[in-house]
Amino acid sequence: MNNNLQKLDFLNVYEFIEVIDSVINILQKERITGHIVGGKINSGLIELDIPKNLVIVGDLHGDLRSLQHILKEIDYENFLSNHNNKLIFLGDYVDRGNHSIGVLYTVCYLKRKYPNSVILMRGNHEAHMEFPFSSHDLPLKIIEYFGDNYEKAIHSKISTLFQSLYLVTIIQNKLLLVHGGLPTEIEYNDFKKLIETAQSYNIHKKTLEELLWNDPRTIQNGDNWEKSRRMYGKHFGINITKKWLTMSRTEVIVRGHEPCHGFKIDHDDKVITLFSCKEAYPKFEAAHIFISKKQLETIHNAVDLVPFVRKLDCCIKNI
Template sequence: MDSLLTSFDYTFEESRKLFEKITLIHNDQNLQGFISDIGMSSGDYLNFQIPDNLVVIGDLHGDFTSLKKIMNKITYKEYLETESNILIFLGDYVDRGKYSLEVLLSLCSIKSQFPNNMFMLRGNHEAYHRFPFSAFDFLSDLHKKFGSSAQTLYSNTIIPFFDSLSSICEINGFGLLVHGGLPIIEDVEFFKNYKFRLSDMKSDEELLEEFLWNDPREFTDRNWQASNRGLGKYFGINITKNWLNHTNTKLIIRGHEPCMGYKFNHENKVLTLFSSKDPYPKFESAYLQISKKQIESLNLTADIKKFVHGVEDVF
């Protein structure tokens, strides 16, 4: 894991160059369209055939310890040497924890080495400049690290990097991966060309906000209501069923909510993964690791909990 530890020693210039490199990789992948034999990228939308192996990691929030443990457990270098193995992070890499910059640089380093099968989705904490909120402390962390140069790095380099991150990933016939939740779609025409609509969410403020901020709730008398977060909405099971039916998928995998590593909502059709422990000592951290054979043999979506692993081996 020494290569991850080097993120603690990055200078201002090394950090800037790495963020710019990954932004270029994202832009090139979007321009080319096809990433690999099983994947394609179009702006905010990623799409894959079912990979040979899949690892999904939830919110990290500057928790370098949990990141290091998970990377150790999956032996990430050997795992990512095969392009049909996919590693996806669900967003919220910064804020709350002690090592936001180091987590972000570590992930960018992995992306630099394995650009075609390691992917970072965007969390609401990577969109503060679009949807401000009170708990954003990443910029102050940058000031502690780089002093007066921090604002320039953030404005000129990190914001374009955040804007280059995708906001949704579809794995054909299996699942939709997002950070927050599912938008409330009332236009029946939306799903006739949904992949195109999802490729450019930066021009659709409401759609992007709901993907980054929405949460599932067990409503029985409504489809949605305003969120207590002040941004986004709470969505009910009918919204989940609508998205799954129209995209021919079985499961929503998302992060955004601290929990005991994982939780289910909506008749086990929504799986929340949370992978940050240090900033949330009352909760646990976990990740998903599952093979193509295991995905294809799933009878019920609840069975996927067999493939959720606790970082502290508590599950």
């Protein structure tokens, strides 16, 4: 592992702020130019051609060890040096685990060094300003790590970073990636219009809430959605999934947001949930997806993706 990523225990506040600042600048520039190698950007939406190789990482929740294992497993320096390869994070970098600061630093370090290869998406844990909840322990971690003096300044920078992260990634004709789920009150084409006409990064708050907080479920009463047991968001049904897949001309939804044994499949094999951390969820398993262009071209549903899900235990044995 690269030196800068190894000595995270000695990370100082200036290094941390510097990397966060750089990534804010990169993300703002990406939105202004509307361009990333192999794709185009429209505010919170990225549309990519099928990458040469694609890695997808789900929720990390401050689990630096799992993240480092994944990076070793994919030989990240080699992988990311080719900007036709993409490493996409589905969000939820922080809270629950012990190393939120280390995970945040690492993903930002990667985005700064390999801006065209790394895509950082936004999870509900990166939207505590809009949708506050009690398990948001990042402010405490900032104090633990850097002391009281910097908490406000760092927190405000991190909030700017979070608001610049991507909400939906489309891999042309194949995958739609989102942290939580699909909105029930708006359709994909209207979402696209909303994104295209948005003057700022803000989109309708209800839509943002659903993208970050929704979960796929079988809805019993034949409706398109039901109330969620979470504080925010809804359960969306298979009809919503089908509608969004048709309109976005993709075949599978890839999302995070729920602990599972590495992955789980919903909605007639049209939705796969990916989970990539273990520290805060010892009863569950961590995994990531690694798939080449050729392989991705043969994918038509979530079951087809399963051979390309790599569980963390396999990675640990291989190191």
